[in-house]
Amino acid sequence: xxxxxxxxxxxxxxxxxxxxxxxxxxxxxxxxxxxxxxxxxxxxxxxxxxxxxxxxxxxxxxxxxxxxxxxxxxxxxxxxxxxxxxxxxxxxxxxxxxxxxxxxxxxxxxxxxxxxxxxxxxxxxxxxxxxxxxxxxxxxxxxxxxxxxxxxxxxxxxxxxxxxxxxxxxxxxxxxxxxxxxxxxxxxxxxxxxxxxxxxxxxxxxxxxxxxxxxxxxxxxxxxxxxxxxxxxxxxxxxxxxxxxxxxxxxxxxxxxxxxxxxxxxxxxxxxxxxxxxxxxxxxxxxxx
Amino acid sequence: xxxxxxxxxxxxxxxxxxxxxxxxxxxxxxxxxxxxxxxxxxxxxxxxxxxxxxxxxxxxxxxxxxxxxxxxxxxxxxxxxxxxxxxxxxxxxxxxxxxxxxxxxxxxxxxxxxxxxxxxxxxxxxxxxxxxxxxxxxxxxxxxxxxxxxxxxxxxxxxxxxxxxxxxxxxxxxxxxxxxxxxxxxxxxxxxxxxxxxxxxxxxxxxxxxxxxx
Numbered sequence: 001x002x003x004x005x006x007x008x009x010x011x012x013x014x015x016x017x018x019x020x021x022x023x024x025x026x027x028x029x030x031x032x033x034x035x036x037x038x039x040x041x042x043x044x045x046x047x048x049x050x051x052x053x054x055x056x057x058x059x060x061x062x063x064x065x066x067x068x069x070x071x072x073x074x075x076x077x078x079x080x081x082x083x084x085x086x087x088x089x090x091x092x093x094x095x096x097x098x099x100x101x102x103x104x105x106x107x108x109x110x111x112x113x114x115x116x117x118x119x120x121x122x123x124x125x126x127x128x129x130x131x132x133x134x135x136x137x138x139x140x141x142x143x144x145x146x147x148x149x150x151x152x153x154x155x156x157x158x159x160x161x162x163x164x165x166x167x168x169x170x171x172x173x174x175x176x177x178x179x180x181x182x183x184x185x186x187x188x189x190x191x192x193x194x195x196x197x198x199x200x201x202x203x204x205x206x207x208x209x210x211x212x213x214x215x216x217x218x219x220x221x222x223x224x225x226x227x228x229x230x231x232x233x234x235x236x237x238x239x240x241x242x243x244x245x246x247x248x249x250x251x252x253x254x255x256x257x258x259x260x261x262x263x264x265x266x267x268x269x270x271x272x273x274x275x276x277x278x279x280x281x282x283x284x285x286x287x288x289x
Numbered sequence: 290x291x292x293x294x295x296x297x298x299x300x301x302x303x304x305x306x307x308x309x310x311x312x313x314x315x316x317x318x319x320x321x322x323x324x325x326x327x328x329x330x331x332x333x334x335x336x337x338x339x340x341x342x343x344x345x346x347x348x349x350x351x352x353x354x355x356x357x358x359x360x361x362x363x364x365x366x367x368x369x370x371x372x373x374x375x376x377x378x379x380x381x382x383x384x385x386x387x388x389x390x391x392x393x394x395x396x397x398x399x400x401x402x403x404x405x406x407x408x409x410x411x412x413x414x415x416x417x418x419x420x421x422x423x424x425x426x427x428x429x430x431x432x433x434x435x436x437x438x439x440x441x442x443x444x445x446x447x448x449x450x451x452x453x454x455x456x457x458x459x460x461x462x463x464x465x466x467x468x469x470x471x472x473x474x475x476x477x478x479x480x481x482x483x484x485x486x487x488x489x490x491x492x493x494x495x496x497x498x499x500x501x502x503x
Contacts, residue, residue, distance in 0.1 A: 223344060
């Protein structure tokens with residue numbers, strides 16, 4: 001038996017010094033098993049999800065408490081306390097509600113990434129003052145109260161407004177992650193190009209601002225989603241994406257990530273790539289030659 | 290020829306489908322027969338979608354073909370003959386939410402499957418939905434919303450329909466990315482759908498054999 005076939009995904013321990021910062025998306029209360037674990041206060045399951053993603057080299061663990069407004073504060077605080085007991089990997093607080101964020105910030109040990117603000121003025125104000133006070137990095141979505149602009153220029157207008165505000169609040173550009181918003185390609189064939197062009201424009205205009213996005217939206221409604229997701233990830237990295245919200249255990253995405261960084265000259269001596277090969281990430285189906 | 294039209298649509302040959310339909314209409318084929326041939330194609334595509342053999346972009350294209358052909362058929366329809374509709378449906382994205390992609394697919398699928406659909410657009414206030422329901426007298430109201438803040442307006446619509454005594458004649462279905470059984474219970478809707486075909490299936494079930502002339 002080939003030695004690689006005995007390796008499970010959990011055994012893969014990449015020597016990850018990736019340029020890309022991955023936000024692990026698996027602790028999300030809108031997903032069935034996680035929802036159940038939150039309701040039952042099953043800390044072991046939450047920690048298991050955290051550990052899996054830490055082993056896969058995430059830069060942040062996204063923490064989403066679910067969609068029940070009345071329970072969001074208690075649930076998010078519990079999740080934060082549960083996860084930070086076991087790891088120093090920073091957290092990404094996934095809520096747009098300033099009250100919920102303020103409550104979580106009271107118990108959190110190290111400055112989180114806030115996910116997210118948008119150009120909606122009322123919420124922006126409150127969350128930015130929290131972020132400035134606690135030294136948080138912030139994800140900003142390219143949308144405002146009128147929705148998601150359909151054009152690249154429309155999204156750039158929203159992004160410019162947001163960055164004007166973050167600068168006014170004394171938050172430096174390096175603290176900002178712009179999410180150009182990835183809409184599904186199934187309902188608009190231009191969705192991919194709009195996102196990629198927005199990324200390029202943001203990078204050209206605000207070189208110190210970071211870019212992030214949730215990859216998997218692009219492939220909604222189409223078959224063989226992993227293929228679309230991993231190809232899009234590659235194109236987005238080339239367009240300047242330096243962070244992404246994704247499932248870090250997805251083999252397709254990990255492969256695309258490693259190969260993209262390699263080809264863009266970010267993997268010195270190809271060490272991440274060759275180490276990943278030895279760890280069995282590429283599987284038996286990919287021969288050496 | 291009618292069979293060829295059905296096939297052209299199910300095979301996603303847009304130009305051919307529209308050309309065949311035009312030819313049929315110009316040769317004096319009954320416009321209702323042309324529309325029925327399209328509806329037959331939509332049923333096939335709907336079944337393929339449910340079976341995972343056909344996908345959202347194809348649903349959209351099929352809906353678009355259906356729309357083009359219906360528009361061409363309209364001038365040929367005699368004044369006193371109306372297309373038989375399964376029933377009336379009001380669709381709206383509720384107040385506070387402006388997402389319309391999913392809603393638009395549902396509208397075009399219902400339309401293509403022979404429903405008389407009134408699309409109220411996005412960010413529609415509760416009162417507007419209720420007022421429209423009084424006049425339009427639909428069998429089904431479909432509420433869409435992607436954001437969690439859509440849940441309360443959905444609940445308010447169901448309550449308002451109840452209050453106005455309209456609820457016994459109107460079924461309510463809800464849909465959107467965050468919608469699940471728990472949300473359905475919270476809002477008091479009759480059902481929730483995971484995709485556009487669900488909307489068609491529920492609406493057909495509720496309107497049953499009764500074929501309203503719309």
